[in-house]
Amino acid sequence: MLFVFLRRGTVITLARNVIKTLVLLALILVLIGLVAKQHYRVERSITLDVPSAAIKPWLWDLTQWQQWLALRQFDQQARLEVRAxxxxxxxxxxxxxxxSQGELSIVSDSASTLNYQLLVNNEYLSHGQFQLISSGEQTRILWQQQGEITLPVIGPYLVWFTEHTLANTMTHSLNNLKTVVELEHKDEQ
Incomplete structure (x- = not known):
């Protein structure tokens, strides 16, 4: 109904301006996609009221990960399976x-550090590390993961999404780990 009151030239000018604006917006999004970062690094930590010896079996033994890894909180269909x-x-x-689907492999470990690599959907490789920092009867777990998504234009947007999703997964997982480890340690005492 509004167009009835507008002149034909005004409608055409308005349409041209809308198209120009949309093209400009698309160009800006492409430019951002071309120059924004393509790598990510997420770090989370939590302190548990247990010595590091009580935590190591939960991290160093992949069969225990099903009890604390928050993957299923984000994907109900996810099934973990220890291979080899x-x-x-x-x-x-x-x-x-x-x-999603993925594979995690332990690449090195020591008394206080566990390093792994993670391949998601057969194309996104990242590297992660758990570090245990002991202080008496408390242990701080530092979890880091970093990777790169090198897809042209959309890569940086996927990096932002990955950082957000990974940060949430790590936070939930560490909270789950704290709960199960501290409960088990309390029961053993």
Whole structure:
């Protein structure tokens, strides 16, 4: 009804301006996609009221991850499966879910550090680390993960999404881990 009151030239000018604005917006989004960062690094930590010896079995043994890893909180269909060995260099954990699939492999470990690599959907490789920092009867778990998404234009947008999703997963997982480890440690005393 509004167009009845407008002149034909005004409607054409308005349409041209809308198209120009949309093209300009699309160009800006492409330019941002071309120059924004394509790598991510997420770090989370939590302090548990237990010595590091009580935490290590929960991290170093991949069969225990099903009890605390928050993957299923974000993908109800996700199923974790330990493949090959469950501990040490070469230990391997895979998952298959409705939204994603992946493989995690332990690449090195020491008394206080566990390093792994993660391949998601057969194309996104990242590296992660758990570090245990002891202070008497308390232990701080520092969890870091970093990677890169090198898809042209959309890569940086996927990086932002990955950082957000990964940060939430890590936070939920560490809270789950704190609960199960502290409860088990309390029961053992």
């Amino acid at each position: 060995q469950a501990q040490g260099v070469g230990a391997h954990l895979g998952w298959q879910g409705q939204r």
